[in-house]
Amino acid sequence: MARYYFDIHDGQWLTRDDVGFDCDGQEAIRTEAMQVLPAIARDGVPKDGNRQAFTVLVRNEDNLTVYTATMTFAGLWLGEEVPPAMGAEANSLD
Numbered sequence: 001m002a003r004y005y006f007d008i009h010d011g012q013w014l015t016r017d018d019v020g021f022d023c024d025g026q027e028a029i030r031t032e033a034m035q036v037l038p039a040i041a042r043d044g045v046p047k048d049g050n051r052q053a054f055t056v057l058v059r060n061e062d063n064l065t066v067y068t069a070t071m072t073f074a075g076l077w078l079g080e081e082v083p084p085a086m087g088a089e090a091n092s093l094d
Contacts, residue, residue: 004029004066005059006036010044011052017059029058029067037071050075 001024005017023029033056041054051074058067 003061004032006032007057007059008036008040009055009057010040011054026067030069033058033067033069037069041071041073045073050077 001022003020004023005020007017008015021032023032036056037054040056041052044052044054046052051072053070053072055068055070057065060066
């Protein structure tokens, strides 16, 4: 089994994995990435915004990126109500 490192990029910062995980093949790497991303996103989605992407970059023991996956949060206001941060004046057409 080979060791792989799962670095996380949040659109601003790259956090490098110095410990890594032992993975037995491509499916194990993919499965680990699928488990890492939601765990990171759960605490990292911005409280004051509607967009955030998290990318995991998987490196092998030779420091080569072998796999990448991204999870994106995108919020969009819909409906008749104006979001609290926007006043009625922001929607006027004058």
